[in-house]
Amino acid sequence: MSEIIKNGAIHADEWTLVRLAEGEDAATVELPAGRVIVPLAVWLARRDALLAQAEAGVLGVWLAGTDNPAALADDLLRLQLIAVDFPKFADGRGYSIATLLRARHGYAGELRAVGDVLRDQFFFLTRCGFDVLVPKADKYTRTQLETALTSLKDFSEPYQGAVDRAEPLFRRQSRKEAA
Amino acid sequence: MYQYDEYDQRIVDERVAQFRDQTLRYLAGELSEDEFRPLRLQNGLYIQRYAPMLRVAIPYGNLRADQVRMLGHIARTYDRDYAHFTTRQNLQYNWPRVEDVPEILAQLATVQMHAIQTSGNCIRNVTSDPFAGVAGDEIIDPRPWGEIVRQWSTFHPEFAYLPRKFKIAVNGATEDRAVIQVHDIGLDLKRDAAGNIGFRVLVGGGLGRTPIIGEEIAAFVPWQDILSYCEAILRVYNLHGRRDNIYKARIKILVKALGIDAFRTQVEAEFVHLKGGPATLTQAEVDRVARHFVDPAYETLPATDAGYSAQLAASKGFAAWAKRNVRGHKQPGYASVVLSLKKSGIAPGDITADQFDRVAGLAERYSFGEVRVTHEQNLVLADVRQSDLFALWEAAREAGLATPNIGLLTDIIACPGGDFCALANAKSIPIANAIQARFDDLDYLHDIGEIEINISGCMNACGHHHVGHIGVLGVDKNGAEFYQVTIGGDQGNDTAIGKVIGPSFAAAEMPDVVSSLINTYTEIRHPDERFIDTVRRVGVEPFKTRVYAEREQRKQAHV
Secondary structure, eight states, X not given: OOEEEETTEEEEOOEEEOOOOTTOOTTTOOOOSSEEEEEHHHHHHSHHHHHHHHHTTSEEEEEOTTXXXXXXXXXXXXXXXXXXXXXXXXXXXXXXXXXXXXXXXXXXXXXXXXXXXXXXXXXXXXXTTOOEEOOOTTSOOHHHHHHHGGGGGSOSSOSSOOSSOOSOHHHHSOOOOOO | OOOOOHHHHHHHHHHHHHHHXXXXXXXXXXXXXXXXXXHHXXXXXXXXXXXXXXEEOOGGGEEEHHHHHHHHHXXXXXXXXXXXXXXXXXXXXSSOOGGGHHHXXXXXXXXXXXXXXXXXXXXXXXXXXXXXXXXXXXXXXXXXXXXXXXXXXXXXXXXXXXXXXXXXXXXXXXXXXXXXXXXXXXXXXXEOTTOOEEEEEEESOBOTTSOXXXXXXXXXXXXXXXXXXXXHHHHHHHHHSXXXXXXXXXXXXXXXXXOHHHHHHHHHHHHHHHTXXXXXXXXXXXXXXXXXXXXXXXXXXXXXXXXXXXXXXXXXXXXXXXXXXXXXXXXXXXXXXXXXXXXXXXXXXXXXXXXXXXXXXHHHHHSXXXXXXXXXXXXXXXXXXXXXXXXXXHHHHHTXXXXXXXXXXXXXXXXXXXXXXXXXXXXXXXXXXXXXXXXXXXXXXXXXXXXXXXXXXXXXXXXXXXXXXXXXXXXXXXXEEEEEEEEXXXXXXXOBOOEEOSSOEEGGGHHHHHHHHHHHHHHHOOTTOOHHHHHHXXXXXXXXXXXXXXXXXXXXXXX
């Protein structure tokens, strides 16, 4: 079982992420047992059938960089887990998608970063509202992952507001004149 | 100028620690080349043709004397005794060792400097007018706004991995000296009819492979909203800019594809949610930052210093320098001085460690300890008493910084080119030097008058060739270095993209090509007409015809 970082600590992952293989149909693809995170296409195709599982907290939905988070706007109170996929760590669309889910649409459930998730992006991911980081599979040993937790705290007082702290520094702190 | 407080200092110190750790993990093999690349680029570190290159940020081109000394110290200690000022007011070291970079950054941090976001697909170092605060045509001082944008964009978590690089420039004067029309976002400070401060916002300008002049997205955004408005633009770009093709990934391509009106509609749809939110600027914050940019303690002086007038009359050399390198100043009795980094035979924008020290000394002695960097790759001492100009000239001459050529043909903009840069198709510096050598007669240079020659070693256009009156672009033709020539480009309020005159030239032909262009101009110009004015009046054709006719004659003469 892989490991995830949740609220700053390492936990075992209980979820299985389903990706559609070439030729698989969102409407008919078989879902594994247990807690699953399905692609947006599966959710949209089978929403009525999956709604009870989502509300029971055993089914989540993941968004790709091309997906519009507004597609989930009506389901945000029902969904307890949404994931955003980073196909490459340098593909930054997920930062805006997360920001929109949290700040615009008010999503308050678990928000996971999945895919090419590396420690040197942990700080920015967390700032944009991800509370669960799923490091790239087999990338880090347990020891490395423990060390990587320090990356969550790379900067103590960032300048601009973001999801984690909406107020920018100039509203957060009284900035005295430098001598 | 801006002084860090404890928060600014902590952010830079934490960056040094972060990058030290990243570098160690890279050297230990824990970070792959691909994983380290964006991290090092966002610290200005390139792996170049022969060695790494480190690009240090000089926000809106402002430096203090102690910072200038530190830049010299680093050149001496970690490099080969020199460095290079860029067309985005930054500084590049050509020969640092990767393992030394964390220590270099640590030393920079001790003088409130860094290399944050000087490369990479993020919001780059903000640029502005080198004559901010002293120019007579200034409407609003752009420096506080440059600093506010710098802080907002530094480690913005949502915009660290954009489709491509993103450059913002701020202008606050009647005449644009920040080339805002060819930036991803150009911010033009304005007052509305009621006197309120705001910004005309341009978007989608840029040079590179596809040069495009930015279009107006908003006629007036109140200052309180400017960060929210920029955030709206960046979000639309981050979500919808192309990521499949690096050559089509800049915001200008998105703006062109959608059209400015459809792009504006998308931005407004974002902005409506952000307007009035926490990013809204406060008067207290603007005041806090602006307090760092108040006028220095000017003396009350007569508008014209009698001694200065006498010195101008007595020394032809001094007068020639003053004519080109000294600019008017809003404060009576003061002037701004441009120190030329365009001495013939030196790479344009290069400066030695010794010159850094001398510049720092000159700044302390004559200009309140401050220096500005121009995007034309020269330095400015902004606040010099007229009565000090002669002594300053003598000291600058001794330092090799008094070439009286600002705005003249030999004041060439050039990127480092194929001598250093891994991206280059061709060399830039030897072309610049060959043209400088051809036009070494000062009287002739003054007769030719104001002209800008800009040279880039590849289509990334670091040498801003598209907006040079004469633009030179290095191209690769079957493995050989050739140069494509454009004329009619311009910066400032009349920003224009130059037109290609025809087939490209070999390196050895370039001085002759420039001679043909200049001879065409001097024969057909009207009185008081600059080269660019003549090109605008008559078009490319007469220049093109003569260049290729004379080229043919030279070829015939050789057979």
